[in-house]
Amino acid sequence: MGRPGGKGRPVDLLVERFRKGAPGAFEAIVRAHQDRVYSFCARMLSDREDALDAAQEVFLSAWRNLSEFRGEAALSTWLLRIAANRCLNRIRRRKSLSVHEAPWPELSGETDDAIIFQPAGGEADRPDRLAENCEMGEILTKALSRIDPGSRWMVLLSDVEGFSYEEIATLADVPVGTVKSRLHRARMAMRRLLSPVA
Amino acid sequence: MDTMDCRQARNLLSDFQDGTMEAAAATGLAAHLRGCGECASADASLHAVRELLRELPPDPAPPELFASVLAAVEAEDGNARPGSTPGGADGTRPFLSRFRVLLEASVAVLLVASVYWYQRTPAPVSHSTSVLSSNLSPEAGTVSSSRPMAAKEDAAKSSPSVIRLPRETPKEAKEEVPAAPRPRTWTAESLPSVPALRASTDSERIVPVAPSRLLRPLPYGRDIVVDVNPERSEGAEERIAEAASRLGGIVERIERESDSERNGAAGTIRVILPDAAAAGFIEELRRIGNVPKEYLPSEIDIPAGPRPGTVAYAVRIRVR
Numbered sequence: 001m002g003r004p005g006g007k008g009r010p011v012d013l014l015v016e017r018f019r020k021g022a023p024g025a026f027e028a029i030v031r032a033h034q035d036r037v038y039s040f041c042a043r044m045l046s047d048r049e050d051a052l053d054a055a056q057e058v059f060l061s062a063w064r065n066l067s068e069f070r071g072e073a074a075l076s077t078w079l080l081r082i083a084a085n086r087c088l089n090r091i092r093r094r095k096s097l098s099v100h101e102a103p104w105p106e107l108s109g110e111t112d113d114a115i116i117f118q119p120a121g122g123e124a125d126r127p128d129r130l131a132e133n134c135e136m137g138e139i140l141t142k143a144l145s146r147i148d149p150g151s152r153w154m155v156l157l158s159d160v161e162g163f164s165y166e167e168i169a170t171l172a173d174v175p176v177g178t179v180k181s182r183l184h185r186a187r188m189a190m191r192r193l194l195s196p197v198a
Numbered sequence: 199m200d201t202m203d204c205r206q207a208r209n210l211l212s213d214f215q216d217g218t219m220e221a222a223a224a225t226g227l228a229a230h231l232r233g234c235g236e237c238a239s240a241d242a243s244l245h246a247v248r249e250l251l252r253e254l255p256p257d258p259a260p261p262e263l264f265a266s267v268l269a270a271v272e273a274e275d276g277n278a279r280p281g282s283t284p285g286g287a288d289g290t291r292p293f294l295s296r297f298r299v300l301l302e303a304s305v306a307v308l309l310v311a312s313v314y315w316y317q318r319t320p321a322p323v324s325h326s327t328s329v330l331s332s333n334l335s336p337e338a339g340t341v342s343s344s345r346p347m348a349a350k351e352d353a354a355k356s357s358p359s360v361i362r363l364p365r366e367t368p369k370e371a372k373e374e375v376p377a378a379p380r381p382r383t384w385t386a387e388s389l390p391s392v393p394a395l396r397a398s399t400d401s402e403r404i405v406p407v408a409p410s411r412l413l414r415p416l417p418y419g420r421d422i423v424v425d426v427n428p429e430r431s432e433g434a435e436e437r438i439a440e441a442a443s444r445l446g447g448i449v450e451r452i453e454r455e456s457d458s459e460r461n462g463a464a465g466t467i468r469v470i471l472p473d474a475a476a477a478g479f480i481e482e483l484r485r486i487g488n489v490p491k492e493y494l495p496s497e498i499d500i501p502a503g504p505r506p507g508t509v510a511y512a513v514r515i516r517v518r
Contacts, residue, residue, distance in 0.1 A: 026271070027264075027268065030264055030267050030268070031264065034259040034263055034264060034267075035256040035257065035258055035259050036256045037259075038256075038257065038258075038259035038260070038263055039256035039257045039259075040256075042257060048260075052260065052262065052263055052266065055259065055263055055267075056263065056266050056267050056270055059267040059270075059271075060267065060270050060271060060274065063271050063274075064274075136250065137254060137255065137257075140250055140251065140254050141254075155251065159248050159251035159252060160251050160252070160254050162252075180212065180213065183212065184209065184211070184212040184213075187212060187244055187247055187248065188208070188211075188240075188244065190247050190251075191240070191243050191244050191247050194243075194247060194250075195243070
């Protein structure tokens with residue numbers, strides 16, 4: 001089921017069914033990817049309604065353009081690319097970031113006091129132990145919301161979604177080295193925000 | 199030998215963890231980390247952050263997302279030119295499936311309506327009844343309620359010149375109908391069944407099988423029984439109503455049982471209270487009479503009232 005011209009990646013079965021006009025194929029695509037797309041939008045935008053609107057735009061755009069999807073990447077990757085663009089556009093459109101965004105710390109400084117989590121020390125509070133705690137997801141999401149949106153989407157795509165630096169560089173239209181350095185600064189900012197968890 | 203300072207080392211940590219550094223630089227950084235506790239700690243915590251992010255699960259999408267996506271696509275699909283293929287070879291086909299339930303329901307309603315209309319139509323000439331009865335095959339004579347139309351079609355095939363569906367040949371049927379209405383002589387077995395409603399062939403009225411739900415009492419409220427002594431039963435309703443009012447509640451109505459329907463009960467008071475006053479109300483009831491143990495607040499799940507923050511009770515006074 002691979003597509004000629006692609007890189008050997010089998011085209012998503014649901015995409016094939018959609019192209020053939022199979023009933024319910026698009027609904028199945030939405031169901032299969034809505035959690036991932038919505039999570040990405042919610043973490044990018046830190047606003048539930050905005051995230052819902054953005055996720056809806058992503059799937060609507062997918063519906064319009066699925067015929068042009070060539071299968072060079074996984075469908076989820078394609079959808080997340082659309083989501084990243086939509087979210088960045090929304091962030092740019094926001095008149096005042098203070099309405100929606102908590103201020104994020106200076107990435108270059110090492111002395112900020114924006115620590116958002118202060119557990120008691122000890123073996124049980126090691127990050128790998130705390131990861132088992134259901135609150136960790138909320139803590140990470142909160143920390144992500146305090147990262148500069150220009151770097152946040154890179155962290156989300158790279159460290160959460162597993163995009164390569166090259167893919168992100170293509171999306172951002174910047175050199176790979178720039179992606180790496182921005183990612184590193186954002187990760188270090190996350191480390192400080194989560195200190196002493198991590 | 200450590201030739202790297204901490205600032206240089208920390209800037210290289212991501213590359214080091216990715217394994218994309220040149221061998222010599224990686225060796226130098228590794229040496230620095232072995233000798234610098236702070237940078238080693240930063241390396242470990244950065245690694246932990248990346249691990250945590252990698253394992254961060256997606257949040258479940260709100261249910262309204264799916265509905266809003268389909269609505270948006272449907273709206274766009276409706277605006278698209280006929281036969282357009284926005285996403286696939288036949289972009290409109292997948293969306294027809296979304297209307298399947300609606301279409302099936304519409305067909306069912308039309309079927310029921312047509313059967314009902316068929317029944318309301320005055321009977322054709324009287325001999326048709328006998329012909330209908332005599333010409334029906336055994337299978338058609340035992341009409342299955344699940345396939346009434348199929349049975350009618352079978353019957354129509356067996357005597358096409360006599361049995362006509364008024365919908366198909368209204369003009370001819372009208373000619374055959376006598377001027378004066380004749381009483382129906384069809385048997386109930388020969389009529390198609392009508393689901394959900396019972397059709398009366400005599401009066402041509404649809405008789406609901408049960409009273410409308412709108413006429414039934416509201417489903418909220420918890421029944422509470424208060425046993426009062428006969429000598430204290432006089433005015434018990436008023437005392438309960440007063441207690442409810444004092445606690446900030448309202449009295450919906452007081453139902454006094456007639457002597458014939460009393461059956462040990464003097465009356466029922468329906469009250470709505472702020473949920474914070476529920477426990478106090480039970481205490482008031484216990485001053486008026488005896489509330490059986492099973493109705494004590496600690497042993498009942500206090501029901502919600504008709505509005506948030508309220509509880510509703512139907513207090514039944516039992517004289518004993």
